[in-house]
Amino acid sequence: MHTNGKRQFLSYLLLAAGALLLFLGARDYLGSQFGQTSAARQFVSAASVAQPPPAAARHPDEPQQRGDTVAKLVIPRLDAELYVVEGDDTGELRRGPGHISGTAMPGGHGNCVIAGHRDTHFRILKDIRKGDDIVLETRYGEFLYRVKSTGVISPRNNRPLRPTSGAELHLITCYPFHYVGAAPQRFIVEAQLAAAVAGESTSSLPPS
Numbered sequence: 001m002h003t004n005g006k007r008q009f010l011s012y013l014l015l016a017a018g019a020l021l022l023f024l025g026a027r028d029y030l031g032s033q034f035g036q037t038s039a040a041r042q043f044v045s046a047a048s049v050a051q052p053p054p055a056a057a058r059h060p061d062e063p064q065q066r067g068d069t070v071a072k073l074v075i076p077r078l079d080a081e082l083y084v085v086e087g088d089d090t091g092e093l094r095r096g097p098g099h100i101s102g103t104a105m106p107g108g109h110g111n112c113v114i115a116g117h118r119d120t121h122f123r124i125l126k127d128i129r130k131g132d133d134i135v136l137e138t139r140y141g142e143f144l145y146r147v148k149s150t151g152v153i154s155p156r157n158n159r160p161l162r163p164t165s166g167a168e169l170h171l172i173t174c175y176p177f178h179y180v181g182a183a184p185q186r187f188i189v190e191a192q193l194a195a196a197v198a199g200e201s202t203s204s205l206p207p208s
Helices: 003-048 090-095 121-127
Strands: 069-075 078-087 111-115 133-138 143-154 167-177 185-199
Touching: 003 069, 078 090, 121 167, 121 185, 133 167, 133 185, 143 167
Parallel strands: 111 167
Antiparallel strands: 069 078, 069 133, 133 143, 143 185, 167 185
């Protein structure tokens, strides 16, 4: 193949690769937007038709069905509102941040873990900092967590997934935020339950 032909072929190849990356990025972005709209609609619909559970049945640790919208996550300082779905499979994380099944439910006793993609819903975490408030609104009430720390760890480090004695929240996403391809590290936000804004928690609340 002549030099000009090789250059032309390489140009076409680069254009095709660029078009593919653009398509995948647009698909993920639009999927995340449509997913959040669907999750929000389900959350609002469930709240409008469901009767508040009796006091004896108020238990934030009650497990949910995979794919259900389990909470609205609000970070006031970042002006962010996200709807959290149950589960962390590919389809669920495309709709929104996913509550990892088997960990504590929002407002419940123990370690509540929520994961999300760094290039869609959890990109906001690049601006979070110690002391920020995180509010999780559920059908059982609203629960205020306060950020204790942030950090970067190896994907093999499972410390953020371990059970805790107190009511804690861990948000997990890939890192670096602007990395192209499979990111090599994980960004962790660790927060502690500070107050039940409304409703009841199964944990004893620390002083705020």
